[in-house]
Amino acid sequence: MARMTMIEAIRDAHAVAMGKDPDVVVMGEDVGYFGGVFRCTADLQKTFGVERCFDTPISELGIIGTAVGMAAYGLKPCVEIQFADYMYPAYDQIVSEAARLRYRSAGEFTCPMVVRMPTGGGIFGAQTHSQSPEALFTHVAGLKTVVPSNPQDTKGLLLASIADPDPVIFLEPKRLYNGPFDGHFDRPSKSWNKHDLGEVAPGYYEVPLGKANVVREGSAATLITYGTMVHVALAAVEESDVDVEVIDLRTLLPLDLETLVASVTKTGRCIVLHEATLTSGYGAEITSLIQAECFYSLEAPVLRVAGWDTPYPHAQEWDYFPGPARVKRAITTVMEA
């Protein structure tokens, strides 16, 4: 077992997948010689050659559009959009093309591709380097959406995504790239080096898509979250003296509803937490499903804690970010109800 950052785990997953399957190709802005602005594709070009890992023009629609053609041909493109915030010019190619190709051709043409995008805030990136657009993908039939929260899962989920026969949106919480971040921005950064989940097995392994992970067992309430917020949730629970079960979704679609229902049925209370904006956010979907499936077990209304419905601000980053203080308040509220 090696200790890795999330970046190293992503790079390792690429290398393992490319070594295993000659049809896996990597492209994106700055991903080739330089190895990506976050270094997630470092040395892949050197190891696998320019035809397997190369730079693209700054054209997100071009990256996704050509990747759709490549995937239809039989390759398995794993492409990087430099920041999820830059994805919008490619949205038509993702929604109308990648997601629907299998359906509209009755399985004759398919689109096995992975679109990696750094997502989320906490790095003073303001409104063009901090967004969490997952709900824009979970709303689209034909896509799978994955959000890892630690290096160990990241490698296994990315390998499972590359092996998947359908297009997968792989959202990487960039604030977690170099260490777990619990929302205490005023404390020293932690590193994956000292974290159990920084241990990444060598070689090929998959973490299956569509399986949530109960990261902390508890009996008093259920906190459902994913990505960066997993660590925020755990910190808030530790500081709250309430025995809260914390679930890391890992995959937003397909959703592991069974695990959520089992937990909320047990605890009777539920909080849904994400960094993305509140209104029509993914939390609304979870909340709706929980009230429908667990109504007679619920002791309190399902609460949502999320980013405010504003663009992601710069100077007010920590007023926007749903940190441990807000989560603790929600735990108190849901317990008092």
Add this chain to the structure above:
Amino acid sequence: MFKERTPRLHVPEPELRPGDEPDFSHVDIPLAGAVRRPDPGENPEEMRDLAFSIIRVLNRKGQAVGPWADTLSGGELLEGLRHMMTLRAYDTRMMTAQRQGKSSFYMQHLGEEAISCSFHKALRKGDMNFPTYRQAGLLIASGYPMVKMMCQVYSNDGDPVRGRQLPVFYSSKEHGFFSISGNLATQYVQAVGWAMAAAIKGERKLSAAWIGDGSTAESDFHGALVFASTYKPPVILNIVNNQWAISTFQGIARGGAGTFAARAHGFGLPALRVDGNDYLAVHAAAQWAVERARRDLGPTLIEYVTYRAGGHSTSDDPAAYRPKEEGNAWPLGDPILRLKAHLIHKGLWSEERHTQAEAEIMDAVTAAQKEAEAIGTLHSGNRPSPRDMFEDVYAEMPPHLVRQRHEVGY
């Protein structure tokens, strides 16, 4: 010093609107045979003139003349004529079927038959077209079963895409015909990606991208040309300039550019401009571009100058925005009549044989239609099952879709 002026918005207008007398006498149509044919390996910078003329082979007497002539045998030309006649007969029957309420929608090729029918002849098995909705000639020329095409139009139980797509949005991997999207221009950049994949895999295949004059305005077109220019994969970038994007004349998309073909120059790509109603010229241009792709010389852009003689679709009435007689006045003529005249000139065809062939083709199309309608039409039942609605969203059906399918009762 200069005199300042308040800016005024320039909105291009076509010269003719309903009620005007169609007149194309000012349109510069080069004589057949007048345009030079450089070697496909020549430096693209040295052949910019080809984007500003029109390559033509058939002259008014039905003769094939000039350096682009003689790419097809007499037998191939007879076959080509039959393909175009079949496409026109097919269109006629399907337009009527739509009006009879047997399908929701249809799009015909009237006047543009030569482009897709002839282009197909330059390809080989394994090549892939990324068509728009007006290239069904690619399927006809490839021998795709017409009954299947009709089943797609009728969205019946024989529809290969299981009733999920609008009529005419065919798909056939085997016949080199990529699934049609309907979001204009998206497939243009995908064709470039497909050709990049062929290059990455080191396989001798090429792709053909298709787009109309109007949708060249989409950023997908620009993205496609950037990627084609950068990676130089074996792709042919086709623009069918049929003058009209629904009611919008081509000048709105073209803006100040001389021609659509000239768009290629900024990307260092060679471009040809071709008479799209000339079966021989279309083939010669396609073959030239195919040679460039097969010699790994990179992409070629071809603009086919043609005229959309019918409406955009069954939902469109062109009399509302252009002169009724404009199509008849169009100087490049009817592609079927021009090839027919050429074959008669060569002694390979006659009026009698043409009349007989028309009847035979219509009989065959009618027989296919009966067969398709025996399976069903949109409103006559025997549609794909609601169960099919949930298939192929993913390779494996996720739990939430299984639940929804159960809710529908399947």
